[in-house]
Amino acid sequence: MPVMTYIEAIRQGIWEEMERDDRVFMIGEDIGAHGGAFKLSAGMQEHFGPNRIVDTPLAENAFVGAAIGAALMGLRPIVEMQFADFISTCYDLIVNYAAKARYRWAAGVPIVIRGPSGGGVRGGPFHSNNPEIAFVHTPGLKVVVPATAYDAKGLIKAAIRDPDPVLYFEHKLLYRRIKEDVPAEDYVVPLGQARVARAGTDISVITYGAMVYVALEAAEKLAQEGDGVDVEVIDLRCLVPLDREAVLATVRKTSRVILLHEDTRTAGFAGELAALIASDAFDYLDAPVLRVTAPDCPVPYSPPLEDAFLPHAADVIAAVRRSMAY
Amino acid sequence: MATVTRKLGSRLLHTMKLMRELEHRIENLYRQGKIVGGVFIGRGQEAISAGSAVQTLPEDVVCPSHRDLAAFLLRGLPPWMVVANYLGRKDGPTRGRDGNTHLGALPLGIISFISSMAAIVPVANGVAFSFQYRKQPNVVLCYFGDGATSRGEWHEALNFGAVFKLPIVYLCVNNQYAYSTPVSRQMAVEHITDRAQGYGIPCQRVDGNDVLAVYEAAQKAIARARKGEGPTLLECETFRMSGHSAHDQAEYVPKELFEKWKKKDPILRFEKYLLEHKVLSRRDIDELYAKVQAEVEAAVTRAEQSPYPDPGELLEGVYASAEEDHSLPMTQRTRGKRETNPCQ
Ligand SMILES: Cc1ncc(C[n+]2csc(CCOP(=O)(O)OP(=O)(O)O)c2C)c(N)n1
Numbered sequence: 001m002p003v004m005t006y007i008e009a010i011r012q013g014i015w016e017e018m019e020r021d022d023r024v025f026m027i028g029e030d031i032g033a034h035g036g037a038f039k040l041s042a043g044m045q046e047h048f049g050p051n052r053i054v055d056t057p058l059a060e061n062a063f064v065g066a067a068i069g070a071a072l073m074g075l076r077p078i079v080e081m082q083f084a085d086f087i088s089t090c091y092d093l094i095v096n097y098a099a100k101a102r103y104r105w106a107a108g109v110p111i112v113i114r115g116p117s118g119g120g121v122r123g124g125p126f127h128s129n130n131p132e133i134a135f136v137h138t139p140g141l142k143v144v145v146p147a148t149a150y151d152a153k154g155l156i157k158a159a160i161r162d163p164d165p166v167l168y169f170e171h172k173l174l175y176r177r178i179k180e181d182v183p184a185e186d187y188v189v190p191l192g193q194a195r196v197a198r199a200g201t202d203i204s205v206i207t208y209g210a211m212v213y214v215a216l217e218a219a220e221k222l223a224q225e226g227d228g229v230d231v232e233v234i235d236l237r238c239l240v241p242l243d244r245e246a247v248l249a250t251v252r253k254t255s256r257v258i259l260l261h262e263d264t265r266t267a268g269f270a271g272e273l274a275a276l277i278a279s280d281a282f283d284y285l286d287a288p289v290l291r292v293t294a295p296d297c298p299v300p301y302s303p304p305l306e307d308a309f310l311p312h313a314a315d316v317i318a319a320v321r322r323s324m325a326y
Numbered sequence: 327m328a329t330v331t332r333k334l335g336s337r338l339l340h341t342m343k344l345m346r347e348l349e350h351r352i353e354n355l356y357r358q359g360k361i362v363g364g365v366f367i368g369r370g371q372e373a374i375s376a377g378s379a380v381q382t383l384p385e386d387v388v389c390p391s392h393r394d395l396a397a398f399l400l401r402g403l404p405p406w407m408v409v410a411n412y413l414g415r416k417d418g419p420t421r422g423r424d425g426n427t428h429l430g431a432l433p434l435g436i437i438s439f440i441s442s443m444a445a446i447v448p449v450a451n452g453v454a455f456s457f458q459y460r461k462q463p464n465v466v467l468c469y470f471g472d473g474a475t476s477r478g479e480w481h482e483a484l485n486f487g488a489v490f491k492l493p494i495v496y497l498c499v500n501n502q503y504a505y506s507t508p509v510s511r512q513m514a515v516e517h518i519t520d521r522a523q524g525y526g527i528p529c530q531r532v533d534g535n536d537v538l539a540v541y542e543a544a545q546k547a548i549a550r551a552r553k554g555e556g557p558t559l560l561e562c563e564t565f566r567m568s569g570h571s572a573h574d575q576a577e578y579v580p581k582e583l584f585e586k587w588k589k590k591d592p593i594l595r596f597e598k599y600l601l602e603h604k605v606l607s608r609r610d611i612d613e614l615y616a617k618v619q620a621e622v623e624a625a626v627t628r629a630e631q632s633p634y635p636d637p638g639e640l641l642e643g644v645y646a647s648a649e650e651d652h653s654l655p656m657t658q659r660t661r662g663k664r665e666t667n668p669c670q
Pocket residue numbers: 029058060082086089393441442443470471472473474475499501503504505566
């Protein structure tokens with residue numbers, strides 16, 4: 001199996017889908033000859049031509065709207081946001097139009113909107129956001145948050161084949177830091193199936209995206225540091241559809257749970273998970289459900305501030321110890 | 327052509343050269359790994375923000391985009407604060423919360439840029455609206471790139487500004503590229519002015535590498551706005567003599583274009599003008615440049631002395647604090663303290 005970075009895996013997934021299905025095309029700013037701000041599409045326009053790797057004017061509403069219209073006519077557009085932060089500029093088209101079209105008038109909108117999200121790269125308040133929750137809250141949209149290169153490829157392919165609008169939030173910190181064996185052949189990772197990233201027996205950390213690695217780091221440290229705590233790490237992969245059964249299964253197994261995300265706290269995804277666990281697995285709990293998240297503030301630029309903002313393994317370890325001591 | 331006094335000539339040349347050298351130094355700090363975030367510079371575009379912002383009155387307001395450093399400097403932002411912001415230091419205008427020129431300083435009449443291109447234009451309108459509302463004879467200078475003019479917010483804002491006859495000057499820094507996208511792939515009309523005309527806004531195309539041409543066009547536009555005659559759009563034609571950001575090699579820009587525009591360098595051109603018209607002597611200019619070099623070094627030294635913010639400050643200022651006096655408009659709150667920290 002070839003070793004591949006997370007970003008190469010996304011690119012290969014898109015490439016394969018474009019080879020497989022001539023309805024698939026990608027549209028966005030600077031993605032053609034330049035290959036995109038993060039070079040994800042480098043060389044793709046040469047191969048597929050400007051009709052299928054489409055450079056646009058600087059106008060997110062124009063190209064998101066165009067993608068929606070093309071999808072209504074049976075094409076399979078992939079939209080690149082240069083930075084996921086800028087998706088806020090097209091909130092109306094996504095939330096009021098694409099999300100509701102099937103429900104209102106039985107018209108599916110099979111688009112994928114993808115782009116780099118997340119912090120840890122000193123991007124400051126406008127280039128570091130985790131914008132998933134607004135879309136999680138909008139019925140009609142699916143939200144994918146890959147953590148591994150294997151999943152990045154399998155999930156982008158599933159997203160492209162999905163009949164509904166899918167938001168696919170890549171984590172830019174993982175682009176070139178994550179490298180692993182990825183099958184060169186065709187496979188999909190179905191939407192809505194969580195993954196056990198590390199099996200454990202004593203406590204569960206449920207998370208997604210770049211925080212999967214923070215959870216794993218915490219788990220290894222706890223295993224080594226004489227706490228004797230065996231942590232299970234669940235990587236959700238998708239927030240919508242949510243693998244509720246996987247969430248409940250791990251809680252039933254370990255009876256203790258930490259909910260971890262890089263997004264800010266209030267009304268973040270952990271709140272939804274906590275409600276699910278409280279209603280459907282209350283009897284299994286041996287300790288309060290704890291959250292480890294970024295605090296309620298914008299993502300700051302300066303390294304000491306951003307480091308204080310982002311959740312780290314030490315925060316997870318502290319939460320695990322608190323839960324175990326309960 | 328305006329007669330250029332020694333004072334104006336020195337001020338314009340000094341500002342442009344300071345912007346050039348400061349940005350050059352900032353690029354080096356980036357290459358040395360001392361600046362960890364994005365670096366966006368306006369090399370070759372200095373005449374636009376310099377020739378326009380130099381004419382603002384203290385109560386006027388500028389809304390600079392990401393390559394308009396001269397506007398910050400002319401409003402009184404000390405160069406070291408620009409460097410401190412890039413370095414993410416505590417004494418920078420954003421106290422480390424944001425980087426590069428994503429900064430504002432209300433006491434200096436500088437409105438912070440919004441990273442989403444063109445999103446600032448409707449906000450700039452609101453600033454102008456406040457002048458109209460209070461019958462204040464002030465104006466707003468709002469800067470944006472050619473790429474920004476493709477966004478819906480730009481079009482909404484231009485229409486709004488025209489309908490309300492707002493006291494604002496829209497300055498398009500047309501540097502021919504939006505990241506890798508040339509203007510020909512940005513719009514089907516030839517000029518930004520073609521777009522603005524549709525909203526009933528008087529427009530003018532200006533040689534953006536000629537600081538005096540910018541000065542004169544801005545002078546007229548500012549006078550119109552001040553008299554209550556409404557907005558003007560100036561399309562200042564120039565070229566981005568760098569990559570999009572410090573990490574971009576701009577391999578998508580044909581080399582000949584850099585060669586062609588290098589010959590039109592706004593600083594060398596103005597230098598030549600000043601010498602030919604005997605406004606300044608070679609010696610004056612050399613002295614001025616030496617002063618600029620010293621200022622740049624002092625700015626970097628001062629900025630590097632500033633500490634990093636304390637992580638304990640992370641949550642400060644997400645909401646208003648109870649202690650602050652909110653009865654005064656932000657622009658008037660701490661005028662007296664300018665010497666210590668002009669931004670707060
Ligand atoms: C809404 C939005 N989309 C994309 C970007 C990413 N981006 C940053 S600068 C830029 C190009 C801007 O071009 P232009 O407005 O011409 O200004 P210039 O950089 O040339 O000065 C792009 C696409 C952004 N900042 N905002």
